[in-house]
Structures are given as structure tokens and as C-alpha cells.
Amino acid sequence: xxxxxxxxxxxxxxxxxxxxxxxxxxxxxxxxxxxxxxxxxxxxxxxxxxxxxxxxxxxxxxxxxxxxxxxxxxxxxxxxxxxxxxxxxxxxxxxxxxxxxxxxxxxxxxxxxxxxxxxxxxxxxxxxxxxxxxxxxxxxxxxxxxxxxxxxxxxxxxxxxxxxxxxxxxxxxxxxxxxxxxxxxxxxxxxxxxxxxxxxxxxxxxxxxxxxxxxxxxxxxxxxxxxxxxxxxxxxxxxxxxxxxxxxxxxxxxxxxxxxxxxxxxxxxxxxxxxxxxxxxxxxxxxxxxxxxxxxxxxxxxxxxxxxxxxxxxxxxxxxxxxxxxxxxxxxxxxxxxxxxxxxxxxxxxxxxxxxxxxxxxxxxxxxxxxxxxxxxxxxxxxxxxxxxxxxxxxxxxxxxxxxxxxxxxxxxxxxxxxxxxxxxxxxxxxxxxxxx
Ligand SMILES: Nc1ncnc2c1ncn2[C@@H]1O[C@H](COP(=O)(O)OP(=O)(O)OP(=O)(O)O)[C@@H](O)[C@H]1O
Ligand SMILES: [Mg+2]
Numbered sequence: 001x002x003x004x005x006x007x008x009x010x011x012x013x014x015x016x017x018x019x020x021x022x023x024x025x026x027x028x029x030x031x032x033x034x035x036x037x038x039x040x041x042x043x044x045x046x047x048x049x050x051x052x053x054x055x056x057x058x059x060x061x062x063x064x065x066x067x068x069x070x071x072x073x074x075x076x077x078x079x080x081x082x083x084x085x086x087x088x089x090x091x092x093x094x095x096x097x098x099x100x101x102x103x104x105x106x107x108x109x110x111x112x113x114x115x116x117x118x119x120x121x122x123x124x125x126x127x128x129x130x131x132x133x134x135x136x137x138x139x140x141x142x143x144x145x146x147x148x149x150x151x152x153x154x155x156x157x158x159x160x161x162x163x164x165x166x167x168x169x170x171x172x173x174x175x176x177x178x179x180x181x182x183x184x185x186x187x188x189x190x191x192x193x194x195x196x197x198x199x200x201x202x203x204x205x206x207x208x209x210x211x212x213x214x215x216x217x218x219x220x221x222x223x224x225x226x227x228x229x230x231x232x233x234x235x236x237x238x239x240x241x242x243x244x245x246x247x248x249x250x251x252x253x254x255x256x257x258x259x260x261x262x263x264x265x266x267x268x269x270x271x272x273x274x275x276x277x278x279x280x281x282x283x284x285x286x287x288x289x290x291x292x293x294x295x296x297x298x299x300x301x302x303x304x305x306x307x308x309x310x311x312x313x314x315x316x317x318x319x320x321x322x323x324x325x326x327x328x329x330x331x332x333x334x335x336x337x338x339x340x341x342x343x344x345x346x347x348x349x350x351x352x353x354x355x356x357x358x359x360x361x362x363x364x365x366x367x368x369x370x371x372x373x374x375x376x377x378x379x380x381x382x383x384x385x386x387x388x389x390x391x392x393x394x395x396x397x398x399x400x401x402x403x404x405x406x407x408x409x410x411x412x413x414x415x416x417x418x419x420x421x422x423x424x425x426x427x428x429x430x431x432x433x434x435x436x437x
Contacts (some may be wrong), residue, residue, distance in 0.1 A: 002428070009080045012431060031058070032059035035054045035074055051071045052067050055067040055071060058195075062420045075302060081128070081132060081173065082119065082124075083119055083141070084096050084098070084173065087106050088155060090108070092109050093106055093107065093175050094174065095107040095172070095174055095175065096171075096175070096311060097112065097170075097173070098119065098125060098170065098171035098173075098202070099167070100122070100167065101118060101121050101125050101168075104118075106114065109215075110358075121353065122168045125168065128146075128170075129159040129161065129169050132157050132158065132191050133149060133159060135152060136150060136152070140159055140161060141161070142161070145163075146158075146164060147161075148242065150245065153323070154176050154178075155173050156173070156245060157171070157243075158173075158174075159172075160170040160356060167259050167408055173382075176245065177222070178224050180222065180224065180226065180247050181225075183197055183200060183229070185226075186226055187213065190360070191363065192359065192362070192363045193363070193382075196406055197246070197395070202399070202400065203398065204227050204230040206397065206398055207308040207309035208308075208309070208349035208350050208353065209303045209308065209311060209348050209350070210227075211291070211351050212224045212312070212313045212349070212352045212374055213313070213315070213325075214315070214316070214322075214356070215315070215316075215317050215321050215355070218354040219354050219356065220314075220315075223363065224246065224312070225246045225247055225248045228246070228250060228285075228311070229249040229250060231250060231285060232284075233250060234252070235249050235250075235252065235284035236254070236282060236284045237252060237253045237254070237284065237287060238254050238256065238285070238286055239253060239256065239287045240258075240278050240287065240289065240295070241256070241257055241289035242271060244257050246287065246386065252399065254281065257274075271294070272294045272297065275288060275295050278302075279307065285312065286299070288312035289312065290310050290313050291314045292330045293328075293329060293332050293333075294333035295333075296330055296332075297330060300344055303348065304347045310347075314326070314329075317352035318353065319365045319367045319378050320378055322353075322378045323378060326340060326344050327341075327376070330344075338374055340373055340376065341375065341376040345370055345376055345401055349397070350369065350381075351366075351369060352366055353365040353366075364382050364383070367380050367381055367388070367390065368394050369377055381393070382394075382405070386405070387405040387406075
């Protein structure tokens with residue numbers, strides 16, 4: 001896409017005062033403006049040779065060698081993520097966050113560190129955010145000051161403009177690993193205990209319904225994609241997502257993405273509506289990338305009406321918090337806690353909980369979903385310290401030997417009724433102490 005006239009301002013892009021602390025040289029704003037003008041006279045995509053030609057046409061006395069040297073940074077400033085592009089391209093970078101022109105943070109897998117990148121001034125950051133949003137086919141302006149979208153190269157963009165972000169434009173960029181990670185790679189990386197891999201394979205093969213839970217950036221989407229990659233290749237998988245992120249390695253995948261309305265709110269298509277459409281598309285497996293609103297009602301309804309093997313992610317800090325999170329989401333869709341318990345206990349089988357801390361991202365719990373009286377519960381089956389009370393039940397559902405829990409663990413024994421056996425709670429219907437049903 002040619003984008004020669006975005007009006008990004010600021011004295012320089014990518015380090016205002018010559019070489020930055022990490023050796024980056026700035027791109028002179030005057031030069032940038034001239035090249036934009038030169039580019040605006042041609043058509044077609046802005047490729048490196050096109051930028052070099054535009055530089056020559058800009059009458060800047062750089063010579064061919066100078067033009068070749070400056071062209072990549074100019075190209076990034078014109079069409080990529082500007083001075084941020086070099087960070088996004090760095091192997092191992094997962095997040096790039098902009099809090100202001102001189103406050104750029106980067107996560108290379110070991111937490112956030114300040115990056116020595118300068119973006120000029122607030123106007124330049126805002127222009128960059130607007131241009132990135134436009135590249136994702138979305139608008140970002142005073143009337144529509146927040147955007148969550150996926151850039152053409154797969155990077156997820158979140159941007160907020162003032163006054164919603166009072167101190168200035170905020171950008172949050174999430175870089176997916178170029179090729180994702182399959183289950184073997186997650187095991188090799190120490191993110192999934194080796195002994196749990198068979199359990200996870202069986203969860204997918206037996207078409208249990210599961211949610212991957214965890215805190216922000218704990219690896220939920222990555223784990224979900226890796227598990228989808230274990231599905232039978234003959235299955236038709238329908239993905240419903242807000243900003244398309246999941247890239248499962250499967251031959252038969254179709255994707256529905258939510259659409260955000262215009263300023264008047266006209267034209268929006270929400271995830272809940274998309275889940276209902278997905279059911280008309282003959283899915284063998286329905287996937288909701290992230291349950292964060294009323295779509296939870298439609299997903300649970302689908303799972304309760306014969307759509308086995310459905311899955312998704314949900315934000316929760318511990319596996320035990322998942323019921324409360326689902327209740328909160330159900331409330332957004334008008335489901336009261338009791339209705340939610342009834343729906344979720346019979347729709348969902350398993351929760352896979354992830355944690356991210358200083359040691360990295362890892363799966364810390366496999367749990368079974370059930371009910372205890374009127375209460376939705378998530379009961380540990382596998383934990384870092386060994387099998388939990390629901391292991392025996394999970395093993396039975398997966399045709400595994402309950403007496404042989406994954407390495408280093410010994411068998412536990414709390415019983416959950418199998419999926420489908422949950423019945424609507426009746427007022428005044430006391431559950432036996434400790435019983436799950
Ligand atoms: N086990 C892992 N090892 C290394 N990198 C990982 C691992 N899991 C995820 N990542 C990387 O960490 C980043 C966050 O992962 P992911 O998007 O899957 O997290 P998430 O929990 O879905 O985040 P969000 O809360 O934003 O939805 C991505 O760049 C991803 O490629
Ligand atoms: Mg995610």
C-alpha cells in the first residue's frame with residue numbers, strides 16, 4: 001500500500017538527534033517529507049527500489065551509496081512500523097509498547113525493558129498509530145480513539161489516542177512467533193511438562209471441550225493454536241476471533257472476524273453473532289479465539305447442542321478463578337449465575353491453565369469443569385506438584401490408566417459426573433458435602 005501522505009511530523013523518526021543510544025541513526029523529517037512527495041507521484045507498493053528511486057528524485061544530494069544506506073530506514077518510516085520496525089523484526093521479541101515518543105518498551109521474552117528508540121514527538125506517535133490502524137483497515141481518530149486490530153504481517157495492534165489516554169498516544173504491539181509453536185516445541189521449551197503431552201493429545205482426539213486460561217500474555221493463544229494443530233486434519237475448523245491471531249497448522253480452517261462499526265455504531269458484527277453464524281457453516285470444531293463478552297452464552301449453547309470439541313481462551317489469573325470469570329461474562333449476556341453454572345458445567349470439560357512469571361510461560365494446571373451443588377467448579381487433575389483430585393475422572397474420560405498419572409505423580413480420586421450428566425440445579429436441592437455433580 002502506498003502511504004506517502006500521512007503527515008507524520010516531528011523532527012526525526014527513529015532517534016531525533018543523530019545516532020541514538022543504541023547506534024540508530026535518525027531519519028531527517030525534511031528528507032522524509034520530500035520522499036513522500038516523490039512517492040505520491042508514482043503508484044504501486046512502496047518497495048526498497050521504489051524508495052531508492054524516490055530518494056534520487058527528491059534531489060537530495062546523497063549519491064547512490066547514500067541513498068542505499070538511508071532507504072531501509074526511510075522505507076520503515078513510510079510503510080512499516082517506523083522506528084519500531086527494527087524491534088518488531090528482532091528475533092524473540094514478543095511485545096513492543098509505546099508510552100510516549102521517548103518511552104518505548106520491549107519484551108524479548110524476559111520481561112519489559114526500556115528500548116533506546118525515539119519517535120520524535122507526540123504528533124509523530126499519533127500519526128504512526130493512525131497509519132498502522134489504516135494499514136489494518138481500521139480508523140483511529142478523535143471520534144474513534146481506540147483500536148484493536150491485526151496488521152498485515154500478523155502483528156496485533158492496540159492503540160489509544162488522547163484524551164482516552166491523557167498522557168498521549170499509547171501503542172501496544174504483540175508479535176506472534178513467525179511459525180507458532182507446536183506441542184512438541186512447547187514441551188521442548190519447558191512450557192508444557194513432557195508427561196502431560198499425551199493427556200493434551202487425548203483431550204483433542206476425544207473432542208473434549210476445553211478453555212485455555214491464564215493471565216495476559218501467558219501464551220493462551222499459542223497453546224490453543226498448538227492444540228488445534230493436533231485435530232484430525234479431516235475436521236473443518238471454524239475460528240471466530242476479534243482480531244485474527246490463531247494460525248493453526250490444519251488444512252481445513254475458515255475464519256470469521258468481528259467487525260467494528262462506524263462512529264454511529266452501524267455495521268458492527270460482534271463475536272456473539274459470529275458464533276451463531278459459525279454454527280450454520282457446518283463446523284466440526286468451533287473455536288472462539290478469546291471469550292471476553294456475551295459470546296460466551298452462544299459458545300456454551302453451541303457446545304450443549306452437539307458441537308463437541310469446541311474450545312477457546314479466557315482470561316483468568318488462576319484456574320479456580322475461571323468460574324467467576326465465566327459468570328461475569330455470562331452476566332454481560334444476561335445469564336444469571338445459576339443459568340451459567342448449568343450451561344457451563346455441561347458444556348465444558350477441561351480447563352488448561354497457564355502462568356507467566358520470571359521463569360517464563362508454562363502450563364501449570366489441567367483441571368476438570370463440573371459443579372458442586374449450584375456452584376460451577378474447576379477441580380485440579382494435574383498440577384506441578386502431582387495429580388489433583390480430578391485426575392482419576394479425567395483419566396477415565398481419556399481412556400488413560402488412572403493408576404498411572406504422568407511421571408512423578410501419584411493418583412488422586414475426587415469424582416466428577418461425566419459431561420452431560422450435570423442437571424439443572426433445583427432450589428433447595430442440597431449437594432452432599434464435597435460432592436461434585
Ligand atoms: N511457550 C512459549 N515460549 C516462548 N514464547 C511464547 C510461548 N508462548 C507464547 N509465546 C509468545 O509470547 C507472546 C504472547 O503469547 P500469546 O499471544 O499466545 O499470549 P496470550 O495469553 O494469548 O496473550 P493475550 O493475553 O494478549 O491474549 C507471543 O509473542 C508468543 O509468540
Ligand atoms: Mg491471546
